[in-house]
Amino acid sequence: xxxxxxxxxxxxxxxxxxxxxxxxxxxxxYRSFREVLSRAARNVTRRSFDLVRGRAIVAGDQTEDYWAxxxxxxxxxxxxxxxxxxxNGAGKSTLLKILSRIxxxxxxxxxxxGRVSSLLEVGTGFHPELSGRENIYLNGAILGMTRRExxxxxxxxxxFSGVETFLDTPVKRYSSxxxxxLAFAVAxxxxxxxxxxxxxxxxxxxxxxxxxIGKMGEVARGGRTVLFVSHNMTALRAxxxxxxxxxxxxxxxxxxxxxAIALHLADTDGGFGTVSEWTWAPGREPHGTGLAISRVALTxxxxxxxxxxxxxxxxxxxxxxxxxxxRGLRMICQIVTGNGDVAFxxxxxxxxxxxxxxxxxxxxxxxxxPDILNWTPxxxxxxxxxxxxxxxxxxxxxxxxxVHGPTNATAPLGGAVAxxxxxxxxxxxxxxxxxxxxxxxxx
Amino acid sequence: MSDTSPPQPKPxxxxxxxxxxDRHYWRDIWAYRELFAILAWRxxxxxxxxxxxxxxxxxxxxxLTMVVFTVVFGQLAQLPSEGSAPYPVMVFAGMLPWYLFxxxxxxxxxxLVANTNxxxxxxxxxxxxxxxxxxxxxxxxxxxxIVLAAIMLWFAFxxxxxxxxxxxxVALAVLASLGPAYLITxxxxxxxxxxxxxxxxxxxxxxxxxxxxxxxxxxxxxxxxYSLNPMVGVIDGFRWCILGGDSAIYWPGFALSLIxxxxxxxxxxxxxxxxxxxxxxxx
Numbered sequence: 148x149x150x151x152x153x154x155x156x157x158x159x160x161x162x163x164x165x166x167x168x169x170x171x172x173x174x175x176x177y178r179s180f181r182e183v184l185s186r187a188a189r190n191v192t193r194r195s196f197d198l199v200r201g202r203a204i205v206a207g208d209q210t211e212d213y214w215a216x217x218x219x220x221x222x223x224x225x226x227x228x229x230x231x232x233x234x235n236g237a238g239k240s241t242l243l244k245i246l247s248r249i250x251x252x253x254x255x256x257x258x259x260x261g262r263v264s265s266l267l268e269v270g271t272g273f274h275p276e277l278s279g280r281e282n283i284y285l286n287g288a289i290l291g292m293t294r295r296e297x298x299x300x301x302x303x304x305x306x307f308s309g310v311e312t313f314l315d316t317p318v319k320r321y322s323s324x325x326x327x328x329l330a331f332a333v334a335x336x337x338x339x340x341x342x343x344x345x346x347x348x349x350x351x352x353x354x355x356x357x358x359x360i361g362k363m364g365e366v367a368r369g370g371r372t373v374l375f376v377s378h379n380m381t382a383l384r385a386x387x388x389x390x391x392x393x394x395x396x397x398x399x400x401x402x403x404x405x406x407a408i409a410l411h412l413a414d415t416d417g418g419f420g421t422v423s424e425w426t427w428a429p430g431r432e433p434h435g436t437g438l439a440i441s442r443v444a445l446t447x448x449x450x451x452x453x454x455x456x457x458x459x460x461x462x463x464x465x466x467x468x469x470x471x472x473x474r475g476l477r478m479i480c481q482i483v484t485g486n487g488d489v490a491f492x493x494x495x496x497x498x499x500x501x502x503x504x505x506x507x508x509x510x511x512x513x514x515x516x517p518d519i520l521n522w523t524p525x526x527x528x529x530x531x532x533x534x535x536x537x538x539x540x541x542x543x544x545x546x547x548x549x550v551h552g553p554t555n556a557t558a559p560l561g562g563a564v565a566x567x568x569x570x571x572x573x574x575x576x577x578x579x580x581x582x583x584x585x586x587x588x589x590x
Numbered sequence: 591m592s593d594t595s596p597p598q599p600k601p602x603x604x605x606x607x608x609x610x611x612d613r614h615y616w617r618d619i620w621a622y623r624e625l626f627a628i629l630a631w632r633x634x635x636x637x638x639x640x641x642x643x644x645x646x647x648x649x650x651x652x653x654l655t656m657v658v659f660t661v662v663f664g665q666l667a668q669l670p671s672e673g674s675a676p677y678p679v680m681v682f683a684g685m686l687p688w689y690l691f692x693x694x695x696x697x698x699x700x701x702l703v704a705n706t707n708x709x710x711x712x713x714x715x716x717x718x719x720x721x722x723x724x725x726x727x728x729x730x731x732x733x734x735x736i737v738l739a740a741i742m743l744w745f746a747f748x749x750x751x752x753x754x755x756x757x758x759x760v761a762l763a764v765l766a767s768l769g770p771a772y773l774i775t776x777x778x779x780x781x782x783x784x785x786x787x788x789x790x791x792x793x794x795x796x797x798x799x800x801x802x803x804x805x806x807x808x809x810x811x812x813x814x815x816y817s818l819n820p821m822v823g824v825i826d827g828f829r830w831c832i833l834g835g836d837s838a839i840y841w842p843g844f845a846l847s848l849i850x851x852x853x854x855x856x857x858x859x860x861x862x863x864x865x866x867x868x869x870x871x872x873x
Contacts, residue, residue, distance in 0.1 A: 179783040180784055253608050256606065256607045257607075263604075265713075272707065289712055
């Protein structure tokens with residue numbers, strides 16, 4: 148990374164990607180031929196009608212261009228590890244898809260100098276009917292490895308995944324943790340010159356995530372160029388030197404990773420926030436298969452948000468609409484500090500019952516007890532999924548709120564949280580001092 | 591991610607631009623040949639792991655259809671066979687390429703939609719996906735070939751040395767299937783109801799093509815027109831190989847069928863390549 152003669156390996160110039168949305172294309176993105184025919188017929192009759200009446204002929208059904216990316220310029224030097232940040236819908240995934248050649252840009256150019264491997268998902272193409280061994284070859288080939296490459300790394304892959312004993316068992320009998328480990332193990336043994344990684348660390352348990360971050364750090368230090376999208380600020384800060392913040396399809400900031408993270412966090416929902424209730428335009432709400440989150444709100448037991456007192460309880464309300472039966476679903480609420488570290492995550496798993504699997508509209512609430520949060524700005528995120536299986540709605544930044552300390556308090560001490568703790572002070576030379584509690588920090 | 595990577599070919603600068611036809615497309619297909627092999631192997635492995643019934647059905651369907659056609663066309667309608675070949679052998683020799691065609695068309699047209707997760711997450715020349723389904727169809731074809739051998743044995747009918755040329759006609763049958771298959775595959779991504787066309791094509795095609803009867807019964811003045819159906823050339827070719835001796839090919843018609851095959855292949859690949867860059871956005 149340093150001291151090396153470096154040259155540009157990715158150069159994007161005036162990059163843009165346009166999607167057509169509107170009536171012509173339905174929400175799934177494809178049309179039916181029958182629909183096209185009937186629409187054509189309808190247009191012809193309407194236009195001839197308009198023509199007869201002498202009315203101006205307007206262009207067919209209204210369509211709307213939506214620029215997922217516009218005028219994006221950046222250069223990535225050989226060996227750089229670049230984090231890409233931005234809210235959901237800022238264009239991160241579109242950018243990665245263009246760089247991975249999955250989709251074409253609508254304007255501008257990208258020049259790529261080197262062998263690219265992209266990891267936009269862990270376990271792409273895994274087939275449940277095939278055994279672990281077979282899936283290693285399948286997934287490896289899909290990620291662009293040759294059979295010889297896979298064979299030479301086979302033992303290392305198996306070793307990293309820790310599923311030796313189940314190699315000949317169909318993957319459908321694996322626990323979800325096992326298949327994620329196996330999938331990441333294959334990906335970890337890719338040897339591209341340029342590695343493009345999307346939010347793949349969002350899966351697996353904490354220990355495995357640490358292992359993954361360690362492996363990615365190894366790659367980064369090995370002099371490879373890495374582009375990395377994540378909501379995990381700790382991982383971004385640990386791995387990247389540089390950060391690019393995307394906002395509404397264009398580059399908002401390009402500089403050091405620390406500045407990028409600070410800006411991204413401050414940017415989420417416009418600075419410190421003036422609202423404590425968030426809703427989305429139809430079609431733009433955080434959603435996944437069979438579920439869409441319609442509203443998130445924060446309410447304090449003593450004050451209205453978005454500024455709360457540290458000694459009041461805060462309720463996080465999440466409302467969502469479920470259109471399909473989802474077994475084992477849980478909602479997750481995550482509180483993130485101003486530095487981007489996760490203060491804690493919480494789930495409604497314990498209060499889930501069989502009846503809450505059924506389609507319908509639901510409200511789930513999380514009560515954060517008083518004297519837990521530190522006197523700092525926070526960000527609330529939501530997500531939902533089936534524990535250990537799959538994500539339905541990926542982690543979504545919702546908005547920011549602030550917690551104030553008691554009015555007579557000094558400046559906050561450091562820490563992601565500041566739970567009420569109990570301290571006792573005693574003089575050891577004989578004169579007893581009573582117990583006394585104070586709010587302090589806990590790392 | 592160790593440092594003992596095998597020497598990679600010197601990377602070329604890759605330029606991504608709107609509407610840029612990739613000049614290295616065919617080289618890319620060659621570079622991704624292992625992916626082709628592994629996808630084909632996956633489909634075969636899954637088919638043989640999951641459904642024994644499916645395989646039995648793949649064999650029984652042409653066999654039962656052969657029995658029906660022999661009764662209806664051979665016995666009831668008293669249509670002539672080709673040369674000295676028993677009617678069932680003649681029908682089955684035509685049935686083989688027809689079911690190969692039907693399998694490729696059916697599997698390929700749904701293949702991209704079935705592999706949505708791949709198309710949205712990794713790059714590779716998309717032509718690989720429908721093409722790899724042809725391998726599964728060829729495996730079923732090989733099984734049917736054994737059934738043909740059994741039928742020929744039953745009728746004590748010896749094939750001519752021309753049967754050595756059969757691989758050429760198998761290749762022709764695959765090409766004749768892939769052309770329309772690419773076209774429908776690509777259209778099916780954009781218009782999801784296109785696959786409903788396939789049962790129609792196959793149902794009409796089974797009777798419009800000389801499967802249950804010999805193409806020699808078509809009046810001479812119509813034979814050239816009849817050969818516009820590319821499967822006519824393919825089926826005639828199969829019979830010429832398998833039945834040998836008295837089975838003759840109507841060469842002008844065969845040449846015309848060949849041209850139609852090439853035209854469809856060209857059209858299919860062209861349309862597929864034109865639209866494949868939007869697949870990820872549509873799927």
